[in-house]
Amino acid sequence: MQFSNRIAIPQLFVSDAAADKLRDEAQKLPGWNLCGEQGQILRLLICGGLFPLRGYMSQAEAQAVAATGTLPGGHVWPCPITLRITPDFSAGVEPGQDIALWLDGQVVAILSVTDSWVMDGELHLGGRIKGLPMGDGTTTPNNLRAIWDRIGADRVVAGSDLRDLPADAPAILMTDAGRIPATLPGLVQGFALPHFDAQDRPMMRAIIARNAGATHLAAKDAAGIADALADLGLSVHGQS
Incomplete structure (x- = not known):
């Protein structure tokens, strides 16, 4: 499957006008405080x-x-992406309901719940997200795609x-936030990546x-998943 690396991809942000309305509505909704x-x-x-989630x-x-x-x-995907909640909170939430998602004292999204179930002994919610503008300088995929286009x-x-990336060509260092240098070459x-299980x-x-907007993955990072990269439109750096 081929993807253009320079065209913006869909995001889940609402407009600024809609965001103001959602912030007001969030005050009346059940709220879940997100952990880090x-x-x-x-x-x-x-x-x-x-x-495509x-x-x-x-x-x-x-x-x-x-x-x-x-x-x-048919999209390759290694792990479920759901919202894990506590039994106490789940007692007041059911499919068809909206809940406000809070982070660091601010509402960041509204979740329209479609599913509530138990998996691996934990309670999970699924549903569509309406995201509020971040406005905090967070680097997004479309920020990078705009750079590649420019x-x-x-x-x-x-x-x-960093040692596996070309210093004189477009590249993305993808690792824990604390491991990304303040100044990067060229x-x-x-x-920054969030935590995912090792596998x-x-x-x-x-x-x-x-x-x-990457088109290639460093060979070390492609180890063990090279066969799946073609489905993502990625090649292995150094091989093509």
Whole structure:
């Protein structure tokens, strides 16, 4: 499957006018306070980093991913992306209801719940997301795609180690926020990844890299997933 790395991808942000209305509505809705990891995942969802997801996975999607490693539509996906909640909170939430998602004291999204179920002993919610503008300088996939478009970059290499990236060509360093240097060489851009389990991290990095406009993945990061990269429109750096 081929993807253009220089065209904007869908995001889940609402307009500024709609955001003001949603902030008012959020005060009347049940609210879930996101932990740090949940906040990072939600931000990725909203800004298109987890495209083609339009929110948290439904029960059917999550079960398909857990069983087959693909979404029902055939997209490669290594792990369910859902909102895990507590039993106390779940008692007041049911499908068809909206809930406000809060992070650091501010509402960041409205979740329209479509599914509520138990998986692996934990309670999960699925549903569509309406995201409020971040306005905090967060780097998004479309920020990077705009850079690649501006400089005419048809080849962009992504990887987790700066030593594996070309310093004189467009590239994305994708790793934990604390490991991204304040200053990066040449045309290298940084993109912080949230925590994923070790077995899921390589493929999630590849998916997010594709969404951020990468066309190639560093060979070290492609180890073990090279066969799946073609489905993402990615090649292995150094091989093509």
